[in-house]
Amino acid sequence: MEHHFQQLYDVMSQVQGYIYPNEIDLNWSILIVLYPYITGLVAGAFILASLERVFKVKVLKPTYTLALLTALAFLLTATMPLINHLGKPFRAYEIMTTPHATSAMAIFGFVYLWYLMVVILLEIWFDYRKDMVVWAHQTTGWKSRLYKILTLGSYDISPKAVAFDEKIGYIITIIGIPSAFLLHGYVGFIFGSVKANPWWSTVLMPVIFLFSAMVSGIALVMFVYMIVSKIRKVKADMNCLDAIAKYLFYILILDFVLEALDQIHRIYVAEESFEIISLLIQGKLYITLIIMQVLLGTLVPLVTLAFLQFKKPTDKIRHTIYLVISMLILVGIFFMRWNVVIGGQLFSKSFYGFTSFKIGLIGTEGYLMASVWIIVPLLILAFLLWLLPPWKKSEELAETVTI
Amino acid sequence: MPQQIRRLLVAFAVFIALFLVLRYVMIPTSFGEYGHYRGRSLEDNAAKPLQFTGNSSCIKCHKSIVEEKSRGHHAGLACETCHGPALKHVTYADTLPHAKLPDSLLLDKPAERKNCALCHNRNMARIKFRNDTVNISMIKQVDVMKHNLVDKNNESLKCIDCHFPHDPY
Amino acid sequence: MSEKKDKTSRRGFLRAGLVLAGSVVAGTVLKPFNGVVVAGEEPKGDTPWYGIGIDIEKCIGCGKCAKSCKLENNVPMEPFFFRSWVEQYTIAKDGSVKVESPNGGIDGFKQELPDDQIFKSFFVPKMCNHCSKSPCVQVCPVGATYVSPDGVVLVDEKYCIGCRYCIQACPYGCRYLHPAKQVADKCSLCYHRIKKGIQPACFEMCPTGARVFGNLRDKSGPLVKFLRDHNCLVLKPHLNTGSKLYYNALSGEVR
Numbered sequence: 129m130e131h132h133f134q135q136l137y138d139v140m141s142q143v144q145g146y147i148y149p150n151e152i153d154l155n156w157s158i159l160i161v162l163y164p165y166i167t168g169l170v171a172g173a174f175i176l177a178s179l180e181r182v183f184k185v186k187v188l189k190p191t192y193t194l195a196l197l198t199a200l201a202f203l204l205t206a207t208m209p210l211i212n213h214l215g216k217p218f219r220a221y222e223i224m225t226t227p228h229a230t231s232a233m234a235i236f237g238f239v240y241l242w243y244l245m246v247v248i249l250l251e252i253w254f255d256y257r258k259d260m261v262v263w264a265h266q267t268t269g270w271k272s273r274l275y276k277i278l279t280l281g282s283y284d285i286s287p288k289a290v291a292f293d294e295k296i297g298y299i300i301t302i303i304g305i306p307s308a309f310l311l312h313g314y315v316g317f318i319f320g321s322v323k324a325n326p327w328w329s330t331v332l333m334p335v336i337f338l339f340s341a342m343v344s345g346i347a348l349v350m351f352v353y354m355i356v357s358k359i360r361k362v363k364a365d366m367n368c369l370d371a372i373a374k375y376l377f378y379i380l381i382l383d384f385v386l387e388a389l390d391q392i393h394r395i396y397v398a399e400e401s402f403e404i405i406s407l408l409i410q411g412k413l414y415i416t417l418i419i420m421q422v423l424l425g426t427l428v429p430l431v432t433l434a435f436l437q438f439k440k441p442t443d444k445i446r447h448t449i450y451l452v453i454s455m456l457i458l459v460g461i462f463f464m465r466w467n468v469v470i471g472g473q474l475f476s477k478s479f480y481g482f483t484s485f486k487i488g489l490i491g492t493e494g495y496l497m498a499s500v501w502i503i504v505p506l507l508i509l510a511f512l513l514w515l516l517p518p519w520k521k522s523e524e525l526a527e528t529v530t531i
Numbered sequence: 532m533p534q535q536i537r538r539l540l541v542a543f544a545v546f547i548a549l550f551l552v553l554r555y556v557m558i559p560t561s562f563g564e565y566g567h568y569r570g571r572s573l574e575d576n577a578a579k580p581l582q583f584t585g586n587s588s589c590i591k592c593h594k595s596i597v598e599e600k601s602r603g604h605h606a607g608l609a610c611e612t613c614h615g616p617a618l619k620h621v622t623y624a625d626t627l628p629h630a631k632l633p634d635s636l637l638l639d640k641p642a643e644r645k646n647c648a649l650c651h652n653r654n655m656a657r658i659k660f661r662n663d664t665v666n667i668s669m670i671k672q673v674d675v676m677k678h679n680l681v682d683k684n685n686e687s688l689k690c691i692d693c694h695f696p697h698d699p700y
Numbered sequence: 701m702s703e704k705k706d707k708t709s710r711r712g713f714l715r716a717g718l719v720l721a722g723s724v725v726a727g728t729v730l731k732p733f734n735g736v737v738v739a740g741e742e743p744k745g746d747t748p749w750y751g752i753g754i755d756i757e758k759c760i761g762c763g764k765c766a767k768s769c770k771l772e773n774n775v776p777m778e779p780f781f782f783r784s785w786v787e788q789y790t791i792a793k794d795g796s797v798k799v800e801s802p803n804g805g806i807d808g809f810k811q812e813l814p815d816d817q818i819f820k821s822f823f824v825p826k827m828c829n830h831c832s833k834s835p836c837v838q839v840c841p842v843g844a845t846y847v848s849p850d851g852v853v854l855v856d857e858k859y860c861i862g863c864r865y866c867i868q869a870c871p872y873g874c875r876y877l878h879p880a881k882q883v884a885d886k887c888s889l890c891y892h893r894i895k896k897g898i899q900p901a902c903f904e905m906c907p908t909g910a911r912v913f914g915n916l917r918d919k920s921g922p923l924v925k926f927l928r929d930h931n932c933l934v935l936k937p938h939l940n941t942g943s944k945l946y947y948n949a950l951s952g953e954v955r
Contacts, residue, residue, distance in 0.1 A: 129879050129880065132879060133778050133780075133879070136778070136780045140779070140780070145799075146787075146798075146799035146800065146801070147873075148785075148801075148826075148872075148873025149779060149780060149781075149782045149785050149801055149803075149804050149873075150780065150781065150782055150867075150873050150874070150875065150876040151873050152779075152780045153780050153781075153876060153877065155864040155867050155868065155877060156864060156868065210863075213863075214861050214862045214863055215860070215861065215862015215863075215864070215877060215881075215882030215883055215884075216860065216861050216862045216882055216883060217861075219842075219859070219860075219861040219862075220861060221553075221557060222557075222841075222842040222844075222859065222861055223841050223842055223861070224550070224554070225553070225554045225557045225558050226558055226562055226567070226842055226843050227841065227842070228567055228840055228841055228842060228843045229567075230838045230839075231838065231839050231840055231841040231865070232839065233839065233841040233863065233865050234841035234842065237841075245543075245546070250539070253539075254535070257535065280538040280539065280541075280542055281538060282534045282535045282537075282538045284533075284534050284535070289533065289534070289535070292533050292535065293535065296535075296536075318865075321839075322835075322839070322868055322869050323835060323869075323871070323939055324835060324868070324869055324870060324871035324939065325868065472868075473868075476873070477871055477872070477873055477955075478799065478873070478955045479955055480797070480799050480955065481799075559859070562843070565848075565849055566843075566846055566847075567843040567846065568843040568844070568845075568846035568856055568859070569843070569856050569858070569859050572846075572854065572856035572858070572859065573848055573849075573854070573891075575856070575857075575858065576848075576854050576856075576888055576891040576892065577891055577892050577895040578892065579773075579888075579891070579892040580892070581772070581892065581893060581896075581898075582771050582772045582901070583768060583771070583772055583901050583904060583905065585898060585904065607907065607908075607909065608907045609904055609905055609907075611768070611904075611905060612764050612768075612905045612906075612907050615771065616768070616771050616772065645807075645808065648808060649762040649763060649764070649808045650760050650762045650907060652808065653811075654761065654809060654810075654811045654821070655790070655811050655813075655815055655818045655820075655821040656761055656788050656789075656790070656809065656811060656821035656822050656823050657760040657761060657823070670760055670908070
């Protein structure tokens with residue numbers, strides 16, 4: 129607590145203009161930046177997977193299961209920064225037991241659960257059930273037992289049962305698309321519905337969150353696919369990567385247009401909060417918004433991807449470009465969340481001044497804790513890829529068909 | 532019904548039943564009594580301890596001072612505005628009327644110039660009281676930096692050396 | 701044979717499960733979700749419906765309200781946590797607005813601008829507006845903050861999870877996270893005092909009587925009289941928070 133007060137005294141010495149005295153303590157820190165970021169990655173990865181399944185984009189086949197597993201790995205972590213950030217983490221269950229219907233945050237608990245249980249887990253289960261039965265027979269010991277438990281004792285792999293799995297999986301994916309929209313739209317609504325904060329309070333917020341989520345999720349799957357291929361020492365399917373890049377390009381355009389529309393509207397209507405917000409963008413958010421989010425995170429990938437629509441350099445060059453661009457986009461969208469969450473708290477609701485943001489290395493709100501919540505989903509993903517390897521899956525499929 | 536669906540339904544039923552049972556157990560009994568909150572919380576909030584006690588307590592022991600104050604310009608002020616919260620002081624005196632109060636329960640006797648300055652230092656934000664458009668008793672203002680008298684030893688005098696706070700002029 | 705037995709036992713299990721689930725559902729119906737209640741609907745009946753009046757013309761910026769609030773309610777003394785504070789506005793002749801609130805006004809104010817450059821200057825005491833359509837109550841995910849039946853916005857510190865959504869949602873900056881308790885904290889209108897029929901601490905300690913506490917339903921009471929005799933405004937009316945803190949002589953610069 130003493131350390132916290134010391135930090136607040138430091139911040140107080142950097143306050144510009146007037147802020148309400150309670151605003152010196154900036155309440156939503158880096159963990160709340162991570163929460164929409166991670167949730168967005170989930171929604172985006174799932175939508176990429178559904179492109180293959182529902183819209184029959186066959187060229188995306190190599191990334192279908194990978195995208196699903198990525199979505200699951202990040203979804204399992206999505207609420208952790210939130211709970212970590214709570215003043216009373218052991219009371220977190222109250223969101224589920226006594227949800228307040230007028231609160232966007234309370235309903236998110238159920239949206240999350242719906243998405244996890246009904247969409248992602250079920251889709252993966254139906255997709256892997258047959259493989260898990262096969263693997264249960266092929267392996268021995270606890271691993272075999274684990275596969276058996278995961279199948280919930282449903283061992284029927286007759287062609288009829290497998291066809292049924294396929295059908296249900298398809299239906300779940302169809303349900304999953306609006307659910308993914310709902311999941312991340314809702315995260316946007318949590319911010320967009322705060323009427324006290326003009327930087328957040330815009331009807332476009334859920335839509336912007338949704339499209340930026342798709343951008344970041346697709347970039348993540350692209351990145352993970354390239355890394356996993358590298359580790360497995362196989363060549364990434366360039367046709368698949370080209371197709372992903374194409375979708376990334378289209379959605380990035382939409383995302384950019386929406387965000388530009390939001391800012392243009394803000395500038396044109398120039399409400400009471402306009403002066404303070406324009407000072408904010410030119411000052412405290414200049415690096416994270418103009419440089420990181422708009423220039424490096426949006427414009428550079430946009431121009432490069434547009435160029436690739438007309439000219440096709442060699443596979444090797446394209447591969448490098450895709451690697452760089454996916455990383456740029458991932459960083460750019462992280463800063464987009466940063467600019468929303470932190471940016472919205474840097475100016476006073478009195479519109480008379482600014483506070484500043486301090487973050488330490490250690491502590492619950494420090495960089496180390498935050499990086500834990502970035503690393504954990506990657507570890508979960510590694511475990512899932514070991515337990516349910518998508519590449520073995522396709523081979524098994526061929527084998528069993530021949531048997 | 533296909534086997535997969537049966538298995539899943541059982542799993543989901545177990546999950547939902549577990550959730551409902553937990554929910555039933557975890558919700559505080561008074562939740563929802565008046566609205567979407569713990570009804571007992573109203574009592575919790577109402578049961579918080581007091582610190583300030585009000586002028587009526589002071590007159591029991593400090594009758595002459597209260598009467599003196601009631602004749603002067605500070606008549607409208609609560610004693611605790613300057614002397615601080617007095618409930619513990621009063622409770623002690625009520626229970627042990629003739630005992631000497633421990634030092635920790637003695638109240639502030641703010642004597643420094645800065646205390647008077649809180650209300651009486653000249654400030655344009657409160658200067659409106661200089662004209663009579665506002666119908667409340669005029670609050671005297673003085674620039675405490677300039678109106679700073681010294682005694683024979685060249686030490687700064689306190690405001691209350693000349694202006695008696697219980698009946699100021 | 702064994703297959704049949706398997707089936708019957710499974711059916712028995714299912715039946716038992718259904719009975720269990722049914723009874724649990726029946727049990728939970730007794731505890732309905734009260735979520736549909738819209739935040740801050742003014743209840744019918746003759747309970748008091750408390751509001752606040754503040755006369756900016758009478759405020760002399762002594763900061764006694766802020767100090768007495770901290771003492772009465774065990775608010776941390778550090779200058780980052782306030783349930784009640786005072787702001788000094790100074791509008792210069794060149795039109796610039798300066799707002800200050802050093803330590804919430806507890807240590808007094810200094811006027812740095814010389815008199816001849818000041819167009820006007822005044823103090824504005826701030827505290828929770830006890831909104832009837834309170835955004836902070838609306839966003840609380842668990843029902844740990846609520847409008848009491850008599851119109852006071854309270855926090856249930858035994859139930860708050862410390863998510864700080866309410867702090868973000870309050871347009872007036874009236875909430876903070878209590879550093880020791882790790883739950884949201886705010887002005888309770890001294891609920892423990894008003895329930896005993898005593899004025900809230902800041903009202904009682906105000907030396908000029910700039911604050912009026914009262915029941916908005918008591919048409920002959922002091923607050924209704926105050927509202928009738930003065931032209932009162934609330935802060936940020938465009939946000940439609942249903943604020944019940946009415947200011948007399950509120951200047952347009954105040955936000």
